[in-house]
Amino acid sequence: DSGVTQTPKHLITATGQRVTLRCSPRSGDLSVYWYQQSLDQGLQFLIQYYNGEERAKGNILERFSAQQFPDLHSELNLSSLELGDSALYFCASSARDGYEQYFGPGTRLTVT
Amino acid sequence: AQSVTQLDSQVPVFEEAPVELRCNYSSSVSVYLFWYVQYPNQGLQLLLKYLSGSTLVKGINGFEAEFNKSQTSFHLRKPSVHISDTAEYFCAVNVNTGNQFYFGTGTSLTVIP
Numbered sequence: 001d002s003g004v005t006q007t008p009k010h011l012i013t014a015t016g017q018r019v020t021l022r023c024s025p026r027s028g029d030l031s032v033y034w035y036q037q038s039l040d041q042g043l044q045f046l047i048q049y050y051n052g053e054e055r056a057k058g059n060i061l062e063r064f065s066a067q068q069f070p071d072l073h074s075e076l077n078l079s080s081l082e083l084g085d086s087a088l089y090f091c092a093s094s095a096r097d098g099y100e101q102y103f104g105p106g107t108r109l110t111v112t
Numbered sequence: 113a114q115s116v117t118q119l120d121s122q123v124p125v126f127e128e129a130p131v132e133l134r135c136n137y138s139s140s141v142s143v144y145l146f147w148y149v150q151y152p153n154q155g156l157q158l159l160l161k162y163l164s165g166s167t168l169v170k171g172i173n174g175f176e177a178e179f180n181k182s183q184t185s186f187h188l189r190k191p192s193v194h195i196s197d198t199a200e201y202f203c204a205v206n207v208n209t210g211n212q213f214y215f216g217t218g219t220s221l222t223v224i225p
Contacts, residue, residue, distance in 0.1 A: 002155065033213070043156075043202065043215045090155055100146055101213060103155035 003027065004104035006091050012110045018079040021107045025072055025093030031055070032074040033094070033101060034066055038087040049074055081111045116205050118216035125193055126224050133188040133219045135203030145186040146204040147177055150218075156202060162186065173197065198223045 003026035013019055025032050034046040036059075045058035049068035060066075063081075068074045078085060088108050092101035117136045125131045137143065144163050148156040160171025167179040177188045186203060203216040 002157070004155075042217045045213065045215070092156075099144075100158050100161050102158070103148075105155045 002102040002104065004091060004093050004102050006089075006104035006107050008107060009105065010108050010110075012112065013081060014112055015081055015083060017081050017111075018077065019081065019109065021076040021078070021089050021091075021109075023074045023076070023091030023093075023104060025074070025091075026102055029093035029095050029102070030072065031094045031096065031101075032068055032072070033092040034060075034074070034076050035090040035092065036087045037090060037106075041087075043090075046076070078109070083111050085109065086111045116203055116214050116216040118201075118203055118219050120219050121217065122220045122222070124222045124224055127195055128192045130191050131189065131193050131197075131221065133201050133203075133221065135186045135188065135216060137184050137186065137203075137205045137214075139184065139205065139207055141207055144206040145177075145179060146206070146213075147171065147175070147186070147188050148202045148204060148215075149173075150200040150202065152199070159188070159201070193221075193223045195223050195225060197221060 005024045007022045030051045033048045036044045046060040047066050048056040052068050063079050066076045088106045090106045091104045094101045115138045119134045146161045147159040149159050150156045159175050160169050162169045162179045170176045175190050177186055179186050200218045200220050202218050205214045
């Protein structure tokens with residue numbers, strides 16, 4: 001158990017819909033990272049927050065957004081969902097920039 | 113731009129045989145290096161890390177890796193694999209002046225009984 005929690009575990013929704021994925025980092029970790037893992041794209045970095053502020057952006061689509069709240073939990077919002085958005089979405093946290101990341105169990109999103 | 117290359121997408125190996133999973137990175141500055149393991153239907157778990165100091169790093173489950181600065185490599189090794197080592201292995205790099213991790217495409221290790 002990494003100490004990072006993600007909800008929900010599974011999510012099935014239809015194209016065009018909007019969903020919110022939630023992540024709680026390990027106690028004391030200020031950085032939260034979001035990743036998308038799919039069979040054809042591998043593990044793709046989406047976005048990082050540090051203590052509430054956006055820190056780095058990766059291959060995140062404009063239809064996706066994220067935020068980190070004062071209690072340090074983070075949410076990833078995916079809108080206008082397409083079939084190709086079906087993937088595993090991982091959250092990770094670290095104590096500081098550059099330190100090892102601890103991954104949550106992931107949310108499996110299926111868009112039908 | 114940084115990049116991480118895992119040359120072998122799939123590595124089959126017999127039980128109790130040694131294994132090496134290769135990782136090369138591109139960076140002209142100092143880096144932190146990591147290996148993660150992902151078991152089926154689970155998240156990524158840290159196997160080992162190199163931040164500084166000794167170039168030979170020991171991790172969990174009997175794995176070790178060696179940082180070679182001149183060859184910009186960080187290969188993962190285990191002298192004798194078990195069935196339970198069957199998993200996906202990811203190499204990752206963090207440029208220690210930055211805040212973004214770069215992951216390789218992963219190597220699927222299959223241990224054959």
